Amino acid sequence: MRALSLVTRYRVGSFEGDARLLVYDVVGLSSSLIGDDVREVLDQRPNTPRIYVMAPFLPLQEVSEALKASAALRRAGAVGPGHELAVVGLRLSADGRAIVMSRAFSIASGDDVVEGDEVPLPEELREGWLFDLFDSSRGRIDAPPGVHFGKASDKHSDKFLRTSSVLLSTAACALVGFFAFAAVRPQEPRRIFVDTAPLLSVAFAMQRVASTLGLWPRMPSAKSFSSYGGVEKLPRLSTGDLMLVSASTSGGLARRLVAAGADPDTLATLFLLRSAPELQTPGAVLCDLTYRPGRTFGYPYVRNYPAESCELCKKGYVLAELEGDQFLLERRGVKRLRVARSSQTPEARASSELLSRRGALKVRLHARDTRRTDIHLELEELLRTETQVATALRRLMTRHVPMPLKYVVLVGVTVDSFNLLVEAAGMADHCRSATVVAAEGVGTLSPTPGGNALVLVGLLDDHAVLRGINAQMRSKVPGGCVAYLSAVTIAESARNREDLRIFLSYGEHGPETFTFRSAMEVMLPWTGDKPSSWSQELELLRRLSEQAALPEPLAARRAWLESTSESSDAVFLPGVGGELMLAANFVFLDTTNALEKISQADVYAVVSNLIATERCDGKGLTEPVRRDSPPLSWSQSVYGQVVLCPSNFRDFNDAVLRASLLRAADPAELNYSVDTQSSREMLDVLLADIGSWAQGRGDALPEFVLSLACGRLRLVRRHQEQFLAALRDSQVPEHLKLLATAVPLG
Secondary structure (H helix, E strand, O other), rough: OOOEEEEEEEEEEEEEEEEEEEEEOOOOOOEEEEEHHHHHHHHOOOOOOOOEOOOOOHHHHHHHHHOOOHHHHHHHHHHHHOOEEEEEEEOOOOOOEEEEEEEEEEEEEHHHHHEEEEOOOOOOOOOOHHHHHHHHHEEEEEOOOOOEEOOOOOOOOOOOOOOOHHOOOOOHHHHHHHHHHOOOOOOOOOOOEEOOOHHHHHHHHHHHHHHHHHOOOOOOEEEEOOOHHHHHHHHOOOOEEEEEEEEEEHHHHHHHHHHHOOOOOEEEEEOOOOOOOOOOOOEEEEEEEEEOOOOOOOOOOOOOOEEOOOOOHHOOOOOOOEEOOEOOOOOOOOEEEEHHHOOOOOOHHHHHHHHHHOOOOEEEEEOOOOOOEEEEEEOHHHHHHOOOOHHHHHHHHHHHHHOOOEEEEEEEEHHHHHHHHHHHHOHHHHHHHOEEHHHHHHHHHHOOOEEEEEEEEEEOOOOHHHHHHHHHHHHOOOOEEEEEEEEEEEOOOHHHHHHHHHHHHHHOOOOOOOOOEEEEEEEEEOOOOOOOOOHHHHHHHHHHHHHHHOOHHHHHHHHHHHOOOOEOOOOOOOEOOOOOOOOOOOOOOOOOHHHHHHHHHHHHHHHHHHHHHOOOOOOOOOOOOOOOOOOOOOOOOEEEEEEEEOOHHHOOHHHHHHHHHHHHHOOOHEEEEHHHHHHHHHHHHHHHHHHOOOOOOOOOOOHHHHHHOOOEEEEEEHHHHHHHHHHHHHOOOOHHHHHHHOOOOO
């Protein structure tokens, strides 16, 4: 059979029988095609008194002529009296509405074709056929035992309506588009919005249906807004917009659309399965799937449960989340990133102890040049004094600088510091005749085949810079030796560091053509071109200042941020006791050694290292790298979300550590709105800090409020509302309450 064949039962008085619908999506409808399909129907189901023929993309007159010219009428008459065939099409009424009409045909004596009058198609037939299409396509998804669905409407149920299962052929799309066109105002819309992407096919079908009537000569623009999650992002709606909702059990999305400006006359819900007899939904409904007395089809009422008091959740049923256009049999996985003593490798501990307490570590508050991390290290003092960094670098120079040395390229190292290193290493005579240039001067060097060069880097925190120098040096000393020596190399993972090593050392003689060594390696996360939390803070304060004069603490903070690019202290908002200071029980640094000299930047660098390590599954830079294995990395994907475990804030109550976690984490790792349980745990931490403020504790509260106001830290909406309500009723300073007014909800 070439047609889409649908059937429903109908009743007229005491008589009940089948009503078959044949839907064609062909370009030209032949009489033989109709005749063959009708014959097949009557062979299989002789007791089919009514057969309807529809070709939504063809004029009604053309369909009628094809039916009259076919052998279908004679076959139906031969079966017995009472059998008739009819065509289904659209007519425009006097008031401009599109009416679904049917016209019956039969054979009289002498093989004359008798045409009946055009009559409106009974609504029960339309809904019966659409129900058959929906049910046969398994549009209702029943959850497996022990599983239930979480919907975008924030309702839970063991039933889900999936319209995309229905729209798997052009004939099905033609049928749905045909009835959808008749359900709304037929004037050409300016735009079409659909709640899920599969309905775009219905929008295109509606345009073809309209075209057969001489309407909608051009296809309006069509776009999916991804159900509930996209309503707030819709542009301003008007009466010229056509809205299509795929399926509903509550009518909530249609009501949201009307509240957003949608016109009920141009709003249609394709399939509705009621959750209560009194349920109403704005706009038209193509097919009410709900059974009611007197009907020969339909599903029982669906049971929806509020997410907060779901009976299925209480029974321990597994929750499978449905998100936008995506149908997932289970919720995206949520991995909790937890820092602990084991997160700090022995090498990282040694580096942290060496670099802290010296004022050498600074936080880069705002993005600058192309550097990939927001931590800066002042190396000049470390290279000029007898430190482990300087000692290790001199040893590398003694072992790896090729002789005779032709060129020296300095990257982030002054000539004076280089001369001191050379003198202390006893290499002054060997380097005296070498040409010394800065990184930007490499292009001026003359090519020297077989020449030797040293590229000396202070802080290597932008691998692209060294890759660029490497590309130039290959043409400056072809066939020669180049040693790339770094005082401190920063990498985000062992794979990242190994990629750089292979790139720099590989040449015409294989993987060890050139040399790359580091005196110290530190694992820190890349930030790239993302705005830092301090840049976001400054932007927030500027926005607030446009509304009213900032209170003195915030005005001073804004002035400091605008005039400071790097800092070791005051990088976090002060708490109830003033500037955040490290407590004596900090486990990631030796607090028995000059505790007062440990800066906020020192702590921030330590925490950044911990997070970078945990993102790599607890593996540090010394972890062996296998090139045939995927990199170990905890990152966001369509299949899972990584969040910073709330236990980090619950178990570590040191305010400066908490502030460092909030600033060092990626915003996606602070997005607890994706997981209600994590959001609830985070809310408990925030409420505890509010309650502790009056007792002189909760010093991290300003950083929590700021992170929420900047949109970095996000909770489930109701949890954010609870936090804001508690903050308004608390005794915290007014400038914190002002910050809280900027917290986005949604």
